Amino acid sequence: MWQQHTPHHVQQYMQQNPYRLLALSFLAVMMVGTLLLMLPIASAEGQGTALVDAAFTAVSCVSVTGLATVDTYYHWSLFGKIIMVILIQLGGLGIVSFTTIIASLFGRHVGLRNRLLLSEDVGQDGMKGLLHVTKKLTIYTLVIECIGGLLYVIQLHPYIGNDAFYIGFMQAISTFCNAGFVFFDNDLPYKMVGDILFNINTMLLIVIGGFGYLAAFDIWSHRKLRRFDDLKLHTKIMFVGTVVLIMLGTILFLGVEWANPNTFGPLPIWNKVMAAFFQSVTPRTAGIATVDYNQLHPITLFVTIILMFIGAGPNSTGGGVKISTVMVAILSSCTLFNNRSHVEAFGRRISMVTVLKANGIIFLSILLVLLATCYLAWDEPYDFIRLLFEVTSAFGTVGLTTGITPDLSEGSKWVLILVMFTGRVGVMTVIGTWALRTKPNKPISYAEENVML
Template identity: 35%
Template sequence: MMRAAPALLARFGHPAQVVAAGFAVAIGLGAALLVLPVATTEGVSAGWAAAVFTAASAVCVTGLVLVDTESHWSVFGEVVIAALAQVGGLGIMTLATVFTLLVSGRLGLRARIAAQAETKTLSMSDVRRLVLKVVVFSLVCEAATAAVLTGRFLAGYGEPFGRALYLGVFHAVTAFNSAGFALWPDSLMRFVTDPWICLTVAAAAVVGGLGFPVVFELARHWRQPRRWTVLTRITVGTSAFLLVLGTLLFLVTEWRNPATLGPLDGGTKVMAAFFTAVMPRSAGFNVLDIAQMYPSSWLVTDLLMFVGGGSAGTAGGIKVTTFGMLAFIVWAELRGESRVNIGRRRLPEATQRQVVTITVLGVTLVAVSTYALLALTPHGLDQVLFEVISAFGTAGLSTGITADVGVAGHVLLAVLMFIGRIGPLTLGSALALNRRTRRYELPEERVIVG
């Protein structure tokens, strides 16, 4: 274990390749455990198709499922799923780095570079300290979430202590890591009127999805917004904007829908709408029946899932930082400014190119995958687009067609979850074996745009 991270980096030439390979290995190991007969309630192997898809969904912290988690998987299988979600949430290289530190007390340059690629830290000198803080912070948040949920299941629903603790820990892990796995066939719909369950799960998802660098900076300077970095300002501002906008849109759209918000009282409607606005950010639970929502609400959910959560967090999507910076880039272009400024800082051109690349790759991937899935299944565009974006954004929400898209569809969704977890740009870097440096510049020529 001491040489695990450096050995991986010696095998692959680019840190991004290690991240991609680490997630692939975790999926393979998880599938090998879930395919065992002991992993199912009936004591019969679930088969490789269900095992691989479930492992991919857990490691990529998505939550899309082919079978009901509680009734199909045994306690062993559920523990494997929770462990895979924990590994996927923290990041393969983050865990490998921590293990290396614990065993040797040292962290080599190659391992630090790999951990930097996974945690998206801005300085390699901070990797060792940050990685340890990430693990401790994650475990503390999960413990706090588990304590609240356990107490609620124990006092409010009469569950025995052992069962209440199990439910609390499982859902704390899957909520904080944005995995979206629930031990009830209706996700959390039965708790739609319970603020203890809904708000606790939502809070865990929000904190996990903000991104660890942002959370740590807020902990240090939450009373001094002027000292926040551009990353924190964009993440907090864009996240708050999307949460408020999503809540309002769901309230307006679903207020009278008899199958969703209609039967609830005013306060519960607001809470349910807020919860529904939080979950597309990659958390994957639902308290409303997604299949019964209006198509306009599906579109809102599609947009929220595509944007996702904060960088270096447990959420997926193109990230709120990417979305926020893209808005500044567009605004600067509309104003005819030659530089993109955010507050009192200038956005580097390299970062601007990354923003545009990630967005274009995401849109292209969603468009191509939607076309492919439409060709493979009899389902309509609304449902297929929802499923594709949910997989790409590792959101885990579904209109109910996941199990009905066929083997080819399941492979496509699994690939989308994998790409969505490690990031389009990271995957592209992993596939680029050599980095080319152009030693000359070609003559410039202006081209008509638009």
């Protein structure tokens, strides 16, 4: 059907494989970032950074992960941090989206191939109104980052002085893009575990950045009606899924860590609630922590692994398999109990193609995480739960860590680099990059036969 209704020149562009072009664009930016971070001027001590550490940092920035093999605050110079922020912004906003906006500002025409790439980059079906949506997305991103940056300046100034005037905006970009990098001392968030303004500002940036712009625009367009029923199905699923995951995570963290003397134990009751809420939000793929994850109970680590694997929403700055993907998989499982032949939600039917895609993404993602974890378990002396935590954090582009990342072997670091890259561009994009082009569907239907389950 697609081939019948699509112009021939559009088919020719599609045959160039936009998945491959999109993946290569991310890879190219990562390589340039690696070279820049290897320069002596990029380090605080004026010495060059090792290839594996520079590459790890560049990939972590572009994939908006936040895992680091060197201390961000102490190792990198201001030049190095600026390079990191640029890479984070490119990764969060989308490389094709960013270059499209720059081309538009200079009056350059955006060709058909770039529009196809842009539709893949921002996750929109079709090209109708694509440039308008991209401009709205850019303004939406920059406005929120500026507001968050101003609030960070106010919050951080008492702690780090005048450095807050630029670090605050760096941190806002990192937080909104769900990157997880902390551009001030890593111990400072532990001291701010009960700081209401810091917690609320950070959590709002994380949730807004990870919610997905299509769902956010849908809510904004219906702000005057204030009716849940008028929202699109995707927005409803994202809203319910986000609220449920945050609430469940908060309850579980409170229950397990309440009396832990190394985490929530010494905190006042209100600070315990705030810490649990924050730790439930940050696995949305943000990576900032107000408690030491090296001291968490294994149950809490495992719950966090699940939340990191799920991640944020599609067409957002976050990673993971996406909340909507898991919700569709859950809804498809529910059809076993309601004896229906179709997957339904909120009075709408979900297409079988979407259901198959959701289950395929989850299966392939689990396979990738398990294979990478097995390699690390073979190569590293750490507990399996901690290795699984690091790999899932890399895949979900989260950046949370139990503190073992800097001590990993060079081989394990390269494995995590691959996992971060795959987590950012998506398993479907990676598969689409190397998969053979499918042939046109033939009007043939094979006989159906049952398989025992």
